Amino acid sequence: MLALSKSTHLGRIMQQETYPLLSGKFAGLRYRTMVHTRISNLAMPERASFFTLSRELRDIIYEFYLIVESGYIFDYRSGKFIAVGGKPIDLALAYTCKAAATELRGLPLCLNTLHFFTSSSESNRSLLGRFGTLTRIQTSIQDKLLQAARPCIDTQILDHVQAVYPQMLPVMHAIQQGFKTPRSLKGGTWGEVPSLYRQFVANTLKLISKRPEYLRELSHTVLYWMDPVLDDFVNMDQPWALPQETYVSTMCRILQRHSTYPDYSKRVEYRLSAASVAMSFLESLQATHRRNLQNTKLQIERRVNLWRNVWPARADEVVSMMNVRPTILRIDQLDTLRAEHVSLSQLSPWIMEALALPSLGMPAQAFTLVLDGNPTPEATSRVFEIAQRDAEWQTASMEAFPPQNVDHGSAGWGNMVANHSYVMRGFPEAIRGITENTSPLISCNFEPARDDKEKHLRKVRPTWTRRDWNAKWYTHKPRSFATEPPLPSWLDLRF
Incomplete structure (x- = not known):
């Protein structure tokens, strides 16, 4: 899921202590503590209208009117934003008169978090x-x-x-x-x-x-x-x-x-990523409108579910398996998560792509990636231990065979990268940041293990050759993982 929000403004409104303000349609509206007199007690002109209220009061009413619980959800099939439960977004107030339309312009997208989800059809x-x-x-x-x-x-x-x-x-x-x-x-x-x-x-x-x-x-x-x-x-x-x-x-x-x-x-079941769905929305706008989009306080949260997205996303493996003779294909090959796939081909690209964004111009504190371990966070922690183990193996193998003159492309660098224990440049530091909750861009909603498995590697690595590192890298424990209730099987998640 990709969520865009102007959270600083919205957070300020939600955290203020409040008092009742209006009755009827706006009965739930609250006002700031600085207001000590109810509107009903104020002396109002005989022909009072909405626009006789101060602009400050009107803005508060607009916020109450426009803010939708859980924000706006983009429906890829219709190309429109909707509210939770598929309900249409009420913007009728903007059509009452030109003055209201002018004052409401741009507010719906400023006040609400925009949610984009993975889509398939x-x-x-x-x-x-x-x-x-x-x-x-x-x-x-x-x-x-x-x-x-x-x-x-x-x-x-x-x-x-x-x-x-x-x-x-x-x-x-x-x-x-x-x-x-x-x-x-x-x-x-x-x-x-x-x-x-x-x-x-x-x-x-x-x-x-x-x-x-x-x-x-x-x-x-x-x-x-x-x-x-x-x-x-x-x-x-x-x-x-x-x-x-x-x-x-x-x-x-x-x-x-x-x-x-x-x-x-x-x-x-092939899917469009949430980022691609967000791009489709932006591309649906007129070019002149896209050029004028500006929000220096925009915050992007990309939430990726490990069980439903990252770990079962092996469509290339599924396709290759389905291409063999039925006598060779075993169903448990598709109905399990093999430990060697946890980091190399699945988790590391998500993590390292996110960490590369600042070098490509992403403003500081504008983007976060959340690794979502729900609905089984305890099981997620156990699988994540494989990624922690792989990160420690990469660090230990690089120390055992340090490449010389990397910038000049020594043979040592090529051998290091070709070794199976080498996941990706910067991967050990990234996993350490997630584990210790010090990463500026990536967080998780499960509890990573914190024990030090690298001590064992420090003891055994002096006796290992490159061939040993390659062969023994595949000795993960456990060798595979199954899903746990309430999740369906890997087979159901993949098809």
Whole structure:
């Protein structure tokens, strides 16, 4: 869930001590303690009207009239905001006269928290399913195109990366040295924030693809078929764009994929994220209106449920499993959460994407991510111990094999990132901040464990080789997790 609010203003109104003010329609209205005389006792003109009240009083009435319990909820299907229970929002007062409309302008959105929820529907299931599959194919091809650029990586390319994406310079050096993109469970981003890594790859490919020598190199690889569509490919829109049927058709043409998607994908419930739903609302506004949107006190709270969103969100794994023969497929593969998936492919991207926002221009204290462990917070704490254990393993393995000259792309850096114990850059510090409740951007509504498991690793790590760290990383205890009531099974959550 994504919630937008101007909480400083609303909080001030709610916390003030109050007295009764009006009767009838506004019987529940309260007024500040500074008012000692009831309105009914005031001397009023014979032809008194609403607008004979002071502007201060009218503003208080507007606030009482407009503030909706639990705020406004955006209904993606209708494209409108509604109140709790699907009730329409009452704005009739704004239509009584021009004066009221003028004074009410902008107040509904200023006074109420705006809620955006993850959305899914049968009407867009096929579109979202195909878009997700094509996006994964696109990112896989991007990685291979960057690997194919190895002979073309020269000083000019490295200087460009150093200037625009300095944290990605070790990646370029690793590619120069012949390292392959570490796939496994990390999503192929070399332990970097996925969105930043994809942006870096797309930008670098635009630069390299203009070189004639790159096209010659490409003709000798399995991606030779990309030559006629390379310009279209490197200029494809970013994957966060809301999918439209025309754009998905364009993706199919460029990627040379059939316009339909396999039958088994129809069993998966694809969803639009709350952030995408919020974007759809903003894009529905006229461009002139969007340019004038301004709220320096805006606060964004992104609340992600770990059980219903983060941990079951393995649609790619579900699809791959459904593609095997029925004799091979075992139902418990889909009806369990494997411990090795907790951090690497599921939790770490959510956490590290949030922590990257300030570097992208997000104002301080404007955004928070809440890891929601309801309705089983105790079970959440137990699963979260896996993430804590993985963070400690990353710290310990980096101390055991410290990379030398990271900025110059030493082989040690490539080996470190390729090791299974390396989750993501900054992940141990992020988990520590969540555990100790010191993170400025991320909080949780469950109680993380606070015992120190790293002491054991300090004792055993001197005797371990890199191969040992890789193999023993998978010795999680427990090895898997089931849901607990009142949650349904993982199988029901995934389909």
